[in-house]
Amino acid sequence: xxxxxxxxxxxxxxxxxxxxxxxxxxxxxxxxxxxxxxxxxxxxxxxxxxxxxxxxxxxxxxxxxxxxxxxxxxxxxxxxxxxxxxxxxxxxxxxxxxxxxxxxxxxxxxxxx
Numbered sequence: 001x002x003x004x005x006x007x008x009x010x011x012x013x014x015x016x017x018x019x020x021x022x023x024x025x026x027x028x029x030x031x032x033x034x035x036x037x038x039x040x041x042x043x044x045x046x047x048x049x050x051x052x053x054x055x056x057x058x059x060x061x062x063x064x065x066x067x068x069x070x071x072x073x074x075x076x077x078x079x080x081x082x083x084x085x086x087x088x089x090x091x092x093x094x095x096x097x098x099x100x101x102x103x104x105x106x107x108x109x110x111x112x113x
Contacts, residue, residue: 060110
């Protein structure tokens, strides 16, 4: 399975499909696959560090200094991003453009303006 589903009871990702249900190999809990699909859609909402829902085109501000991996660039706290684009997949949900270049950021480091 390419994207493991976390068990709703023990929150571990050691699950597998079995017929019309998912089964957790760790705790033995079973739940219907249809319920997991509804849960994934509910998780599709992307929220900032304060819990505010983010949308495409929103303006946001960085809440802490972020070092760019593989570079000497540091994105400074308080940097404003005028128009963001939300993307699905991966752990970086926000695509944005700053003075230093284009970056993919995690929503937990952003605050909606």
